[in-house]
Amino acid sequence: MTLHQEFNFEELPTGTKQTYRMTVKLPEAADLVDLVTMISGDRSQRESVQSEIDSVFQEGTLSVPVLAVRGSRPGKTLVTTAGIHGDEYEGMEAIHRTFEALDPSSMSGTFVAVPVVTLPAYWMACRVNPLDGRNMARVFPGSPDGSASERLAARLLDRVMRHASLYIDLHSAGRGSHWVTMCGFCDHGSQAETARSAARCFGAPVIWEHPHDPEATGRTLNATCDLGIPSLYTEAFGGGHARPEDVDCYTRGLANLLRFLEITELPAAGLPEPYKPVEVRGMGNTDRGLNASTSGLAWLLIKPGDRIRAGQKIGYLRDLEGRIIEEILSPQDAFVIGVRATPRVFAGDNLAILS
Secondary structure, three states, rough: OOOOOOOOOOHHHOOEEEEEEEEEEEEEEEEEEHHHHHHHHHHHHHHHHHHHHHOOEEEEEEEEEEEEEOOOOOEEEEEEEOOOOHHHOOHHHHHHHHHHOOHHHHOOOEEEEEOOOOHHHHOOOOOOEEOOEOOHHHHHOOOOOOHHHHHEEEEEEHHHHHOOOOOEEOOOOOEEEEEOOOEEEOOOOOOOOHHHHHHHHHHOEEEEOOOOOOOOOOOOOHHHHHHOOOOEEOOOOOOOOOHHHHHHHHHHHHHHHHHHOOOOOOOOOOOOOOOOOEEEOOOOHHHOEOOOOOOOEEEEOOOOEEEEEEOOEEEEEEEOOOOEEEEOOOOOOOOEEEEEOEEEOOOOOOEEEEE
């Protein structure tokens, strides 16, 4: 990977489209090459893994690619990120497609995107940052003197996110779950009304509105909402791959937000016909889902998008000898946002997200 000029929002030239880098000095040392090679399952790949990692991670300094297009005329700024979790790919491709499609000469404003934030997690194809075992979506606003994830979060917020007129964080269910394809926002603060309008403009089949939850801390949206920036996030089916329809949805959604901010008009913009999203409301704290009470094999009888009743049997748990050790009942009437994708569970693992 080519190392580019350091990203500085204030110094972006008018009428340009370029790739930059955001560097951050990380304190932890880990043999990522051996870890990534082991995950890949092929020891013969060690040399190529070493080359890829060395191209952006040398002597404890990580260089994260930043894509930026500044229009020929002044205007608002759309900032988007993906790869906060390393196993969520839909947003990465949507960002790359959008960047390819943009022409600075037809833009009034700026597009800034970080397609893969947590590179170590991306190399490992996992949710958490292997350098410190932290979930990047729970460490914002971070700390310039903290752990690897905290330093990366602080740098991203300071160098990129705080410049947004509108911010959107592109997530999906990752390897471990399947979710409805949705756009979410928080209904509190000065940003709420603009965020609500932008969420409907994005065009996802489900819109999830959240009240303020003081226990749901550390997310990207916590940091941007605290700055008064209208903020959105997305989720999609996931499962460790990217469905074409979800990548298309995200690509169309970014085009719609560029139109919403009057930055530019892209061919991908527009809403599905007819567009009648399912609108749900809930706390949105995925750390407080329906969790397994014991370890075993969990077999769920529901899917994302189902509506279920309180007390309804939605799955069961077997032990390794085949005995059914628990019937899983819904604790409430609910809309199913997401379900676990892999049957193997330990006590406390999340089984489903309900709204």
